[in-house]
Amino acid sequence: MVSSATQELEQAIEPLPVWKPKPPVDAPALSAEILELKRQLNAVILAHNYQVPEIQDLADFVGDSLGLAQQAATTKAAVIVFCGVHFMAETAKILNPDKIVVLPDKDAGCSLEESCPPDQLRALQATNPNFHTIAYINCSAEVKALSDVICTSGNAVRIVEAAPPEKDLLFVPDENLGAWVMEQTGRPMTLWRGDCYAHVEFRRESVLRLRERYPEAKVVVHPESLREVRDLADAICSTEKMITYCRTSPAKQFVIVTESGIIHRMQKECPGKEFLCAPVFDVNRMPTDGCRCSECKYMKMNTLAKLRDCMLHLAPRVDLPRAVLERARLPIERMLEISSRR
Numbered sequence: 001m002v003s004s005a006t007q008e009l010e011q012a013i014e015p016l017p018v019w020k021p022k023p024p025v026d027a028p029a030l031s032a033e034i035l036e037l038k039r040q041l042n043a044v045i046l047a048h049n050y051q052v053p054e055i056q057d058l059a060d061f062v063g064d065s066l067g068l069a070q071q072a073a074t075t076k077a078a079v080i081v082f083c084g085v086h087f088m089a090e091t092a093k094i095l096n097p098d099k100i101v102v103l104p105d106k107d108a109g110c111s112l113e114e115s116c117p118p119d120q121l122r123a124l125q126a127t128n129p130n131f132h133t134i135a136y137i138n139c140s141a142e143v144k145a146l147s148d149v150i151c152t153s154g155n156a157v158r159i160v161e162a163a164p165p166e167k168d169l170l171f172v173p174d175e176n177l178g179a180w181v182m183e184q185t186g187r188p189m190t191l192w193r194g195d196c197y198a199h200v201e202f203r204r205e206s207v208l209r210l211r212e213r214y215p216e217a218k219v220v221v222h223p224e225s226l227r228e229v230r231d232l233a234d235a236i237c238s239t240e241k242m243i244t245y246c247r248t249s250p251a252k253q254f255v256i257v258t259e260s261g262i263i264h265r266m267q268k269e270c271p272g273k274e275f276l277c278a279p280v281f282d283v284n285r286m287p288t289d290g291c292r293c294s295e296c297k298y299m300k301m302n303t304l305a306k307l308r309d310c311m312l313h314l315a316p317r318v319d320l321p322r323a324v325l326e327r328a329r330l331p332i333e334r335m336l337e338i339s340s341r342r
């Protein structure tokens with residue numbers, strides 16, 4: 001028998017709202033709207049290799065940080081719509097100070113950028129007037145403005161090889177990329193202690209397990225990964241070079257050690273080949289099977305709906321102080337010039 005106290009309690013509790021699945025986003029209609037907005041705005045849509053497939057599929061260009069900077073440097077479009085993270089959109093703005101640059105989500109940051117506040121970099125630079133600062137492109141515009149030259153994972157070895165031999169090299173903010181570049185060039189560098197939170201989750205044991213299960217597979221690793229993982233690689237390279245490696249290699253299976261968004265292009269451009277996403281192991285976020293593909297939470301903030309909205313409202317927009325724009329442009333142009341040398 002139900003007591004009157006229980007009945008009263010039950011009446012007082014509001015019924016739970018009935019859970020309804022979200023209506024499926026009408027991706028084809030959104031894509032059509034985006035393409036029409038692009039025409040009206042005379043815009044170009046640039047997307048990083050980690051973006052969700054539906055964004056990659058309608059972008060004018062999909063690539064790595066170097067390719068995206070090169071596209072931004074040469075575009076004739078009036079508006080640049082940047083589907084990546086904030087520092088990438090900032091780079092496009094620095095190269096195009098008089099153009100409108102928008103991005104789907106202004107909070108799409110980067111753990112590497114966060115690790116290097118400009119005032120701390122300035123303080124370290126003050127300790128050695130002979131420092132030549134090489135900044136990985138994954139940093140803020142202010143940090144770029146404090147640097148001598150920028151690099152990406154696609155050209156870091158080349159940029160370090162081109163650095164003046166009499167200088168002491170300071171490499172910021174990715175210590176893993178910096179360590180790999182030191183191994184490649186033999187050039188000592190002072191390394192900033194930053195890392196990509198997504199790439200350092202890859203561990204030797206999980207890559208080894210995949211390699212044992214698929215002995216024919218080639219292991220392709222991004223240089224933001226830890227040394228224990230890089231040591232297992234058949235190839236270490238930027239996301240764009242990873243795609244080229246898989247396309248041109250006679251191998252049929254590949255273990256991919258980077259953000260899983262890249263698999264979309266690999267599957268499109270390498271038919272008949274198999275891509276195995278290296279799992280990451282994170283005790284705080286581990287699902288019951290102990291395995292999941294790596295996703296950058298910042299890159300994945302961008303959606304088709306946010307892309308449409310940023311074009312509709314021309315916001316969020318990247319704006320930077322004129323002095324920062326002018327100072328940050330020099331090291332980026334230096335990088336583009338060194339990269340274009342034969």
Ligand code: 13P
Nearest residue numbers: 064065066152153238239
């Ligand atoms: P690349 O695509 O230039 O290799 O960079 C990877 C990355 O982490 C971008 O944030």
Ligand code: SF4
Nearest residue numbers: 085110111196198296
């Ligand atoms: Fe930054 Fe890493 Fe995300 Fe790239 S993958 S944007 S380096 S946090």
